[in-house]
Amino acid sequence: MHAKRKIRFTKMHGAGNDFIVLNGIHQDLSGISQQQWQSLAHRQFGIGADQILLVEKTDRPDADFKYRIFNADGGEVEQCGNGSRCFVRFVLDQGLSQKNPLRVEVAHTVLTLKAHDDGQVEVDMGAPIFEPNNIPFIPNGLASMQEFHETLYALPLEHPAMHGSFVGVVSMGNPHAVQVVGDIESAPVLLEGAEIERHPAFPKRVNAGYMQIINRNEIKLRVYERGAGETLACGTGACAAVVSGIRRGLLDSPVKVHTRGGDLQISWNGIVNDVVQNVIMIGPAVTVFEGETEI
Numbered sequence: 001m002h003a004k005r006k007i008r009f010t011k012m013h014g015a016g017n018d019f020i021v022l023n024g025i026h027q028d029l030s031g032i033s034q035q036q037w038q039s040l041a042h043r044q045f046g047i048g049a050d051q052i053l054l055v056e057k058t059d060r061p062d063a064d065f066k067y068r069i070f071n072a073d074g075g076e077v078e079q080c081g082n083g084s085r086c087f088v089r090f091v092l093d094q095g096l097s098q099k100n101p102l103r104v105e106v107a108h109t110v111l112t113l114k115a116h117d118d119g120q121v122e123v124d125m126g127a128p129i130f131e132p133n134n135i136p137f138i139p140n141g142l143a144s145m146q147e148f149h150e151t152l153y154a155l156p157l158e159h160p161a162m163h164g165s166f167v168g169v170v171s172m173g174n175p176h177a178v179q180v181v182g183d184i185e186s187a188p189v190l191l192e193g194a195e196i197e198r199h200p201a202f203p204k205r206v207n208a209g210y211m212q213i214i215n216r217n218e219i220k221l222r223v224y225e226r227g228a229g230e231t232l233a234c235g236t237g238a239c240a241a242v243v244s245g246i247r248r249g250l251l252d253s254p255v256k257v258h259t260r261g262g263d264l265q266i267s268w269n270g271i272v273n274d275v276v277q278n279v280i281m282i283g284p285a286v287t288v289f290e291g292e293t294e295i
Contacts, residue, residue, distance in 0.1 A: 009290070015264060046293075051080055053090075058104075079236050084123050088123075093287060121284070125236070125281055126279070139201065155177065176237055178209040187212075193229075197224060221234075225237070238281065247270075266281055
């Protein structure tokens with residue numbers, strides 16, 4: 001029988017996408033199981049969150065901190081845009097660093113984050129990834145069509161009410177399948193998103209994004225996230241949607257993204273001299289409360 005231990009936590013949100021943030025530098029958080037992460041994120045029996053962010057020391061000379069991300073289902077994932085903004089606010093508010101901007105190690109890369117005086121946080125999200133093997137995405141056997149610079153793929157879905165959706169596929173450190181819909185409110189996000197998330201073309205599952213274009217610099221967005229279901233906002237999803245929209249010739253940078261939890265601003269300058277440019281995201285990061293719990 002394992003002994004119970006108390007851990008300190010901070011509850012935060014970025015445009016309604018909510019997080020449990022844990023200081024893994026000043027408390028021992030080793031040995032926590034997937035089931036325990038799941039229990040902490042449970043909205044009825046735990047603290048409740050879309051994701052859990054674990055702040056740790058880094059061994060990389062080009063980074064100030066490391067953070068790891070666990071979804072509500074307890075599984076670890078590579079990237080979280082809204083979480084990265086909350087991370088920098090947490091680090092500054094907790095006095096873990098006075099540096100601004102900060103560089104933080106995530107699963108496959110180092111992000112640069114800058115807190116603005118107005119409470120917004122700017123994140124250099126790095127360059128989007130289009131190569132299917134690196135997303136990862138297996139397009140074998142899928143029908144496809146070209147729209148401007150973007151290749152769209154038809155995902156055959158099993159649900160009888162659906163006839164397949166053409167999606168743009170991009171990674172922002174985590175995989176996204178983005179489709180354009182006429183009306184965001186009536187889009188089958190919950191029903192279809194769950195099926196797209198586990199589509200066999202995505203060996204590591206995928207985040208399903210639904211984008212309604214208002215004008216060339218403004219969209220509405222809903223995202224069904226891997227391991228979390230629909231969230232009030234998804235930072236990497238906003239980046240992926242804007243990148244896909246620009247590649248399809250439908251949007252111009254910068255783009256205001258309206259999510260159910262708040263607004264994000266995404267900028268991307270495309271591909272310049274064969275170099276894929278980095279995506280810049282600006283949005284809020286808010287501390288809700290702090291507390292202590294037992295696991």
